[in-house]
Amino acid sequence: MHQQRQSGILLHPTSLPGPGGIGSFGIEARHFVDFLRDAGQSLWQILPLGPTGYGNSPYSCYSAFAGNPLLIDLRTLVAEGDLLPEEIADTLPTERIDYQAVTEHKLSALRRGAERFFIADDRSRKKEFWHFCDTTFWLHDFALFMALKEHFAGKGWNRWPAPLVRRDADACSEHSHLLGHAIGIQKYLQWQFSRQWQALKRYANERGIRTIGDAPIFVAFDSADVWCNQHLFRLDKAGKPLVVAGVPPDYFSRTGQRWGNPLYDWERLAADGYGWWIARLKSDLGLYDLVRIDHFRGFEAYWEIPATEKTAVKGEWVKGPGEALFHAFREAIGDLPLIAEDLGVITPEVEALRDRFGLPGMKILQFAFDSGADNAYLPHNYCQSSVVYTGTHDNDTTRGWFNGLSERQQRSVCSYLRCSPQEVVWEMTRAALSSVARQAIIPMQDLLELDSSARMNTPGVAEGNWTWRMPEKVLGRGLAGRLAELTSLYNRGAGR
Numbered sequence: 001m002h003q004q005r006q007s008g009i010l011l012h013p014t015s016l017p018g019p020g021g022i023g024s025f026g027i028e029a030r031h032f033v034d035f036l037r038d039a040g041q042s043l044w045q046i047l048p049l050g051p052t053g054y055g056n057s058p059y060s061c062y063s064a065f066a067g068n069p070l071l072i073d074l075r076t077l078v079a080e081g082d083l084l085p086e087e088i089a090d091t092l093p094t095e096r097i098d099y100q101a102v103t104e105h106k107l108s109a110l111r112r113g114a115e116r117f118f119i120a121d122d123r124s125r126k127k128e129f130w131h132f133c134d135t136t137f138w139l140h141d142f143a144l145f146m147a148l149k150e151h152f153a154g155k156g157w158n159r160w161p162a163p164l165v166r167r168d169a170d171a172c173s174e175h176s177h178l179l180g181h182a183i184g185i186q187k188y189l190q191w192q193f194s195r196q197w198q199a200l201k202r203y204a205n206e207r208g209i210r211t212i213g214d215a216p217i218f219v220a221f222d223s224a225d226v227w228c229n230q231h232l233f234r235l236d237k238a239g240k241p242l243v244v245a246g247v248p249p250d251y252f253s254r255t256g257q258r259w260g261n262p263l264y265d266w267e268r269l270a271a272d273g274y275g276w277w278i279a280r281l282k283s284d285l286g287l288y289d290l291v292r293i294d295h296f297r298g299f300e301a302y303w304e305i306p307a308t309e310k311t312a313v314k315g316e317w318v319k320g321p322g323e324a325l326f327h328a329f330r331e332a333i334g335d336l337p338l339i340a341e342d343l344g345v346i347t348p349e350v351e352a353l354r355d356r357f358g359l360p361g362m363k364i365l366q367f368a369f370d371s372g373a374d375n376a377y378l379p380h381n382y383c384q385s386s387v388v389y390t391g392t393h394d395n396d397t398t399r400g401w402f403n404g405l406s407e408r409q410q411r412s413v414c415s416y417l418r419c420s421p422q423e424v425v426w427e428m429t430r431a432a433l434s435s436v437a438r439q440a441i442i443p444m445q446d447l448l449e450l451d452s453s454a455r456m457n458t459p460g461v462a463e464g465n466w467t468w469r470m471p472e473k474v475l476g477r478g479l480a481g482r483l484a485e486l487t488s489l490y491n492r493g494a495g496r
Contacts, residue, residue: 008043021092026073040487067193082113143186213288218261256312400452
């Protein structure tokens with residue numbers, strides 16, 4: 001991690017304003033980058049950018065390598081000639097994301113764009129497209145996976161015909177030919193996603209803004225990752241998980257959390273030199289400047305639940321790859337620009353693994369006020385090698401969180417921050433920026449002082465998540481100036 005004190009904002013691109021019913025990599029994203037620069041920030045943190053599956057969660061994607069085509073800016077495709085202006089007109093709501101409506105509208109337009117591109121006489125872009133296809137090692141398998149899902153009416157890969165479930169070479173070759181048109185469209189979508197994201201990232205980097213991506217430790221069962229690499233996961237002969245991921249019962253849940261992700265066969269991965277994980281991390285570092293590793297503690301030990309269990313109660317801790325994996329990362333990549341998500345009940349062994357490789361951990365201010373002065377999330381207990389947040393995508397907004405506290409708890413928070421209840425949100429921001437933590441990240445909702453209606457995700461709740469969008473015209477000079485003043489006051493904008 002960079003040694004200079006820095007700060008930034010957490011905002012997923014889907015939450016950006018603009019047409020199309022969902023945020024995109026278009027002009028609004030560049031306006032946000034300009035706001036970051038004007039506000040003295042140097043970091044933009046986002047959530048995973050993968051193609052989302054059931055529930056629209058960016059933490060449950062059809063691929064750990066591919067991008068979400070819903071983020072493609074259609075106006076750019078009009079400018080390039082792949083779409084006509086009237087083909088992107090829509091009346092989709094702008095306040096929140098209606099994923100069903102957005103998916104129907106946007107994927108239909110993107111398919112038209114792909115078909116027009118393939119018949120157009122545009123040698124320069126065709127050459128760029130085929131170079132992308134030839135040099136992106138995961139692309140064909142992913143495109144075939146998505147084409148097969150469409151062909152089989154959305155069924156999970158383990159419910160396809162047996163030869164395709166086991167990836168019989170002849171069956172895959174036959175369907176690659178049969179579904180060639182659909183596969184080509186999928187490759188076009190990934191090409192456009194890649195070129196638009198990389199153009200946006202260059203725009204940010206040129207203005208002194210580095211991106212922080214997010215890499216979930218586990219992948220979705222119904223994904224190209226598992227279908228293409230069944231031997232690297234704990235599956236039975238029919239392709240079904242033998243054991244799944246989760247976390248044990250705790251203060252928040254008496255039955256724990258059964259996430260359902262298939263678990264890795266770490267012995268097989270080790271025998272392969274951790275090649276799949278190295279390829280994944282290299283891919284992430286090609287997308288982002290820094291990467292947050294979600295559920296870092298699972299590399300030291302993970303909660304293994306028999307797949308037949310309905311809850312996480314009857315699981316057990318199983319040792320993960322530990323240092324061996326991170327030595328392999330360092331050997332293949334060099335310095336590791338990673339952030340360890342080390343929240344929850346963390347053991348000394350997890351802390352040792354994190355510190356052994358010099359990875360900063362996370363501090364959440366909303367967790368700081370439920371015990372005494374020795375609470376590790378209180379700013380006076382931080383170390384420099386950490387990243388502080390007022391809250392994350394899984395937390396309520398700070399205003400919503402504070403409103404939900406008892407009067408006694410509210411008085412305790414205000415006493416520590418030395419502020420009135422009306423000032424709490426910005427004083428939490430001040431506490432983060434003034435701390436010794438080398439990086440400080442503030443969710444956009446907190447800068448706007450929004451209540452619980454702007455919450456991004458409620459863990460354990462299946463519906464209504466990931467739909468928040470930032471209102472239009474809120475990134476004014478006043479907000480930028482106020483944040484820039486605090487950033488400068490606490491030496492997080494030096495050298496900009």
